[in-house]
């Protein structure tokens with residue numbers, strides 16, 4: 188009895204539209220895609236460590252320095268790796284038979300990537316000056332440092348989403364997106 192695979196790997200990995208990635212280019216773009224995704228996850232781990240040090244560090248000086256490092260070094264590298272992952276992911280989708288809107292796993296990854304990059308810009312970046320000021324106040328021993336909002340959520344949400352995206356990339360679950368066919372009367 189013939190068993191049909193739920194999510195067969197396309198026979199040809201080349202794109203079938205106006206834009207095709209040859210074998211070498213596909214490999215090169217895939218390497219950049221995986222490296223940028225790895226860098227993004229690494230930066231997120233660094234954010235988690237800095238946030239936890241800022242919260243539970245042994246002295247106010249250490250806590251203040253952690254917040255200052257968070258405000259100074261994190262957001263732009265994170266955004267660059269997220270955008271690089273997005274651009275290479277788009278090229279891999281468009282330039283291979285996976286497509287962008289053909290398989291659920293690609294569509295979900297695209298959505299996660301767009302949401303995370305938007306959150307970096309609209310939710311994380313605007314608060315960084317405040318975090319830097321707070322860190323400076325703490326390190327300088329100010330009696331009442333400025334108040335900052337909870338910073339545990341950004342790395343927790345981002346790490347969960349990026350882990351999910353990695354699992355989706357490897358497992359490629361759920362098969363094709365079915366198009367609704369219009370029946371002619």
Ligand code: HEM
Nearest residue numbers: 224273276277279280283285296297299300352353356357
């Ligand atoms: C959200 C962050 C993302 C992460 C962590 C991620 C991770 C990965 C990883 C680890 C692979 C290699 C899987 C393998 O070779 O077995 C991969 C492949 C792939 N990714 Fe992503 N990805 C992300 C975003 C995206 C986006 C936004 C798209 C498309 C719009 C995309 C499209 C693809 C495609 C089509 C492949 C398969 C390439 C091939 O085998 O030819 N990815 N991704």
